[in-house]
Amino acid sequence: MRIPVIVLSGFLGSGKTTLLLSLLKENYARGLRPGVLMNELGMQDVDGYILEEQTGAAVEKLLDGCVCCSRKEELGANLELLIERRPDVIYIELTGVANPDEIAQSLLEPYWDSRLSLHSLVTLVDAEHVLDYGSRLSADKQLVRTLRSQLAAAHLIIVNKSDLVEQETLWKIEKLIRKQNASAGIEFTIFSRISLDPLLEGIVSRGAKPLPKRAPAEFKEGLLKKAAADPGGVKTGLVPAQQGGTEPGPAPAQHGEAKPGPAPAQHGGTEPGPVPAQHGEAKPVLVPAQHAGSFSQVGAVTLAFPQGKTLPKAVLESFFREWADRLLRAKGHVRLPGGEPVQLVQHAGARTTWENSRYPGTPYVVFIGMNIDKERLAERWSALFR
Numbered sequence: 001m002r003i004p005v006i007v008l009s010g011f012l013g014s015g016k017t018t019l020l021l022s023l024l025k026e027n028y029a030r031g032l033r034p035g036v037l038m039n040e041l042g043m044q045d046v047d048g049y050i051l052e053e054q055t056g057a058a059v060e061k062l063l064d065g066c067v068c069c070s071r072k073e074e075l076g077a078n079l080e081l082l083i084e085r086r087p088d089v090i091y092i093e094l095t096g097v098a099n100p101d102e103i104a105q106s107l108l109e110p111y112w113d114s115r116l117s118l119h120s121l122v123t124l125v126d127a128e129h130v131l132d133y134g135s136r137l138s139a140d141k142q143l144v145r146t147l148r149s150q151l152a153a154a155h156l157i158i159v160n161k162s163d164l165v166e167q168e169t170l171w172k173i174e175k176l177i178r179k180q181n182a183s184a185g186i187e188f189t190i191f192s193r194i195s196l197d198p199l200l201e202g203i204v205s206r207g208a209k210p211l212p213k214r215a216p217a218e219f220k221e222g223l224l225k226k227a228a229a230d231p232g233g234v235k236t237g238l239v240p241a242q243q244g245g246t247e248p249g250p251a252p253a254q255h256g257e258a259k260p261g262p263a264p265a266q267h268g269g270t271e272p273g274p275v276p277a278q279h280g281e282a283k284p285v286l287v288p289a290q291h292a293g294s295f296s297q298v299g300a301v302t303l304a305f306p307q308g309k310t311l312p313k314a315v316l317e318s319f320f321r322e323w324a325d326r327l328l329r330a331k332g333h334v335r336l337p338g339g340e341p342v343q344l345v346q347h348a349g350a351r352t353t354w355e356n357s358r359y360p361g362t363p364y365v366v367f368i369g370m371n372i373d374k375e376r377l378a379e380r381w382s383a384l385f386r
Ligand SMILES: Nc1nc2c(ncn2[C@@H]2O[C@H](COP(=O)(O)OP(=O)(O)OP(=O)(O)O)[C@@H](O)[C@H]2O)c(=O)[nH]1
Pocket: 010, 011, 012, 013, 014, 015, 016, 017, 018, 019, 047, 095, 096, 124, 160, 161, 162, 163, 164, 189, 190, 191, 192, 245, 248, 249, 250, 329, 331, 346, 347, 348, 353
């Protein structure tokens, strides 16, 4: 029996990991055993750590490059590892700059096609920023093409972060999507919350009897069709805002709470993790030169905290603002002054959010940007700690 694969694509910060968290929790609730392959542009697996911490899932990680191009040859080895564990379903979360069509094509190669079946390709869209991509990212033509491919290749498109935009914007986004993809289901969500039944339909436990089917497998039609049927009904296409923009997202880890599940990622060994700074100096880890592929001018830099050093939230937020014209995404685990709990910081678009984290290693932040001067970024970073 072939193992179903669900591929999650979508630009940086659009809500892929948020969706994967709900999917994994739902899988466990249904008695399914998921396998996860997480691809990150940066050298640190921020998202993999979040998934392991919050769900206990074992995550295969492919770091420091894009699985659709520079890391493509490693995809096979990672898939083999996952298949050996005989999961009921495999999730592949791509980087924000990956072309999912490349992965879909790879899965059609006879070797993989006999073992795996592409169950669904889901693309997340950041409602707050998607309409600006054409201008903001125009310097990187390959990337703009890739973002179109993310829409064109999808079976389901989730327009996420609906809480941050007006309904008129959602109309525009739907039109944009329909130019690239006439048939995909479209969902409008907050915190990637969709009914998971359609997506999981047909996925059954391989070790036990199939679970009974739940709701009918139909994706929503999107705002345009709904509005045509119900002229006053644009609102009805939206997932109702539950907690508005103050929603904190997945429950933050509680400190001091005993937690089962895998041990937190350890640094050392062959893991390339952030190099703990020696002699009070921040040592940046630079990603090797970029390749031609699904993007050309996006790069990632992982910057560690010097040993024992902390940063106030306001200082890091102002650092993000300083790099705003180049910075597309930042995330990491940060130590604050005054013995405050370690924080998971997430910066997407112009927004920064903070949550408690139990990350035990050297604090670091991964910066992903367009044409970022990595040496200068590292210098400015070191200056924060002087
Ligand atoms: N306001 C708001 N924030 C959201 C929503 N969905 C996700 N977020 C936040 O946006 C940030 C990015 O979400 P992720 O799920 O990590 O996005 P991603 O696509 O996995 O990001 P990358 O893997 O880095 O490309 C996190 O801080 C989320 O909590 C939403 O609907 N509304």
